[in-house]
Amino acid sequence: MMWYTTIFILSICVISVNSMQAYASSGSQYRYDQNGNITEVFNGDSKIKFTSDKNGNTINQTVLKNFVVPPVNLLQNANFAQVNQELVNKWEKAIWGTPTTNYHTYTYENRNVQKVSASNMSLHQYVGIKQRVPITAGKPYVANTSVGIEHLQNAKVQLYLDFLGPNDEFIGANVIDHQALTYGSFITLSTSGIVPAKAKSVVIYVLIRAVDDNAAGMIVVRGANLSYEHSRNEVVNYDFQAVAPNGNGMPDIWEIGSWEA
Structure with missing residues (x-):
């Protein structure tokens, strides 16, 4: 298991607004x-x-009084509060092709995380996690996830949204790619837009995607967010409305950082 070291206090991560x-x-x-x-x-x-x-x-x-109501996270178990040994609850494995895969959960800094690794992937194949939820057409949305990228070989990491119609027909997609390691930290992958007309549901994926044959990768996911709001700030919990679940008094997803000369 790879342990992460906090370098400074940056909002380089994302989680749901809260667990409820x-x-x-x-x-x-x-x-x-x-x-x-x-x-x-x-x-x-x-x-x-x-x-x-x-x-x-x-x-x-x-x-x-004078309280700003945070946007509602549409995802279930978005901050991974409930898990089993292999996979966080309410989420599913997302696998295309016949790669070698490994899924397991563990606790990092008093919160649950999902680790996903893949190897022997052919071009365009993917491995990750997904969740499908109802969606309302025409509404502005923001989607993001907090992910640590431990290994990539002929691969990239994607936050991928598939919008589906009433008969599960494809309506549209929104994709963000990242193709660099995070070296012990977490980054936020974030995107926003307007829910396409006729869309009735959306599948949100966090993926390792092959960009060539003989691809491999390893990621650690801390949670995800999908909410109706305009993209005024793509850092989740930017207004510190949600408190960290570990009881240390910090805003959720923010970390205490230190530096010594």
């Missing part, structure tokens, strides 16, 4: 934890935060 699902009703957004307990309600510029005990009983609530 959100739903809109009567102008309000409701967010729940993995046990179905309500945790936050957003209404206009107000946020009500609920604290529950281990039995799900509300023991405290806090009201915040």
Whole structure:
């Protein structure tokens, strides 16, 4: 296992806005934890935060005014909170061709990550992870992922969106390529656009893609985001609204960095 070293405090990574699902009703957004307990309600510029005990009983609530409501992440288990040994929950393997593959999850800095490696890939073949979700045509969107790139041979890394119609017909795609190692750090691959007309769903991929025969690669993925918003800032959690799950008080995805002469 390769350990990562933080060099300085840069937002070179991306994760979901938070781990909870959100739903809109009567102008309000409701967010729940993995046990179905309500945790936050957003209404206009107000946020009500609920604290529950281990039995799900509300023991405290806090009201915040002039609060900027963060965009809802459309992906399930976007920050990899739930995993099994091989693959994070709600995500699927994405494999085209007959390459040699390896998938496993582990914990890095108190958060789950997905490691994917591939070898013996022929030109254009790919290996990675994917998730399909419903989408609304005509809406602006931002998609991004946080990935560490450990090895590439005749290959590149892609954040790839496939938009599909009501009968699963291809409508359009949006692709970002990266073809360099990250040397122990994570980078953000990010893209934005308008959901194409007639699109009913989208498949988001994080891939190792062969650019020639005899290709290989290894990546570590920390999470992903897909949300309806204009591309005003492609750094996820740029406004520090989400807190890191490890309880260290840092904004989610940001890291403490130091440098010595």
